[in-house]
C-alpha cells in the first residue's frame with residue numbers, strides 16, 4: 215500500500231481537479247442493438263442472439279427507446295442534443311466483448327454541453343457536463359482456475375447475457391475549485407444522477423447491482439498554479455461511499471508522491487472496499503482504440519420536434535419535488551433526510567398519502583416496519599411486497615381504533631402471506647383490539663389481584679405505576695387490549 | 710508522412726496480427742502508398758462535400774423495444790471452442806479490461 219499524506223495537509227498545498235465518467239445501464243425491455251431480453255441476470259447465455267454474440271453476417275438495429283432515453287437524460291442534464299450523430303467502433307480485444315469492438319460513440323455524442331447544480335449542505339456547486347453518449351455493455355466474466363497456481367490452469371468463463379445492454383456514458387468537464395469538498399461533491403453528484411435516472415424511469419440505477427458505476431478521475435496541482443496535474447482514474451466504483459473514499463484516498467496518495475518529488479503516473483486504478491486503490495494498466499491513448507464510424511448503423515438525427523416532444527415528458531426535477539413534498543407533508547429536515555436516504559420511499563409515501571393516509575403515518579410504516587423487513591431480506595423497499603394502498607388500509611384500521619400499531623405488524627405478516635385485505639386479515643386472525651368493558655374489566659381485576667404492591671402504589675397516588683399493570687394486561691391479552699381504555703379502568707378502580 | 714516499421718508493428722500488435730520482420734519491412738512502404746492514395750482523395754473532397762460513412766442517405770432506422778426470442782444456450786455455445794457450466798471458456802486473461 216502506498217504512502218499517504220494527511221488530507222488537510224494536501225489541501226494546504228494542492229488544488230484537486232475532479233472528473234467523473236458515469237456509466238448507466240438502461241432498463242429498456244431489449245438490448246441496444248438486438249431484440250434480446252434486457253432484464254438483468256438469468257441463467258448463463260440464455261439472452262443472446264447472433265447480433266449480441268457478434269456472429270459474422272449479423273446486423274445490428276438501434277433500439278429507438280434507448281435513443282429516447284439517451285435524449286431525455288441529456289435534456290434533464292441541460293444538454294444540447296446533436297441534430298445528427300453517428301455510432302463508432304471502439305476496437306479492443308477482451309473476452310467480454312464478442313465482436314472485438316464495442317459499438318459506442320466517439321466525437322459525435324448524442325448530447326453535449328450540459329450542466330447540473332448540486333446542493334451540498336446549503337452550498338450549490340455547478341457541474342459542467344461535457345457529453346452523454348450511447349454504447350453497449352459487455353458480458354460477465356468469471357475467473358476460474360486452480361487457486362495457488364499462477365500458470366496453466368487458470369481460465370475465464372463468459373456469460374454474454376449482459377452483452378449489448380444499452381449503456382449511457384455521462385462525462386463531466388474537469389471540475390475545479392472544490393478544494394477539500396471534492397470527494398463530498400462527487401458523491402452528491404452521483405446521488406443526484408441516481409435520483410435523476412430513477413425519476414426519468416430510464417434505469418434501475420442500483421449501484422450495488424452495477425446498473426450505475428463511476429470512473430473517478432482526480433489530479434493535484436500546486437496551490438494557486440492554475441494548471442492541471444497528471445490524473446489517475448479509479449475504475450468501476452460502485453457505491454456512493456466508495457466514490458468518496460476512492461477520491462479521498464487518491465488525493466492523499468498523490469499528495470504524498472508529489473511532496474516526495476515523485477511523479478503521478480497516468481493510469482487506471484482499482485478501488486478496494488477496505489479503503490485503498492491499487493494500480494491497473496497504464497492508460498492507453500484514444501488512438502489505440504482506432505475508432506471509426508460504425509458502417510452497419512445509419513446516423514441518428516434528432517429533429518427539433520422530436521426533442522421537444524421528449525422534453526415535455528421530463529419529470530419534475532427531484533430536488534424541486536423533494537422540497538414541494540416536504541412542505542406539503544410538514545416534515546422536519548431530519549425526517550426528510552431519512553426519506554431521501556431510503557431509495558424509493560418518497561414515491562411510496564406519496565402514493566400512500568394519495569391512498570388516504572396521513573404523511574406522518576405513511577412515513578412511520580415505510581421507514582420503520584417495512585424498511586426493517588426490506589433490510590432483513592436485502593431488497594429494495596418497493597419490492598417488500600406490500601402496496602401503498604394496503605399500507606393506507608392498515609393505517610385506516612389503526613385510526614378507527616380497530617387495531618393498534620403492534621397488531622398492525624401482524625396484519626403486515628398476513629398481507630405478505632397473501633391472506634387478503636387488511637380487514638379480512640384482522641377478522642381471520644382475530645386481531646381486533648378488545649375495548650369491550652366487560653372483558654377488559656375482568657382482565658384489570660385479575661391484574662390488580664396478581665400485583666397487589668403495584669395496585670397499592672397507584673392507590674397512593676403514583677399514577678405512573680399503572681404502566682406495569684397495563685403491560686401485564688397487554689401481555690396476557692396478546693397485545694389486543696385497548697391500552698387507553700385499560701388505563702382508564704385501572705385508574706377508576708383504584709382511585 | 711512515412712510509416713516506420715515501428716508504426717506497423719504497433720498497429721499489428723493492436724490488431725493481434727503477428728508479422729515477421731520481413732513482413733514489417735515490406736508492409737511499411739506498401740501501407741504508405743495506401744495512405745497517400747486516401748490523402749489524395751481528401752484533397753479532391755472540398756469543404757462542400759459532406760463526409761459519409763454509409764452508402765445510403767438514411768437516418769433514424771430504429772427497432773421497437775419488443776423482446777424477440779433469443780438462442781438457446783446450446784445454440785449460442787454450439788460453435789465455442791470450449792464450454793463449461795453453460796459459459797464460454799476463454800484462456801487466462803493477462804491484461805485488464807478496456
Ligand SMILES: [Zn+2]
Pocket residue numbers: 245248249250261262263264265266267378
Ligand atoms: Zn441479442
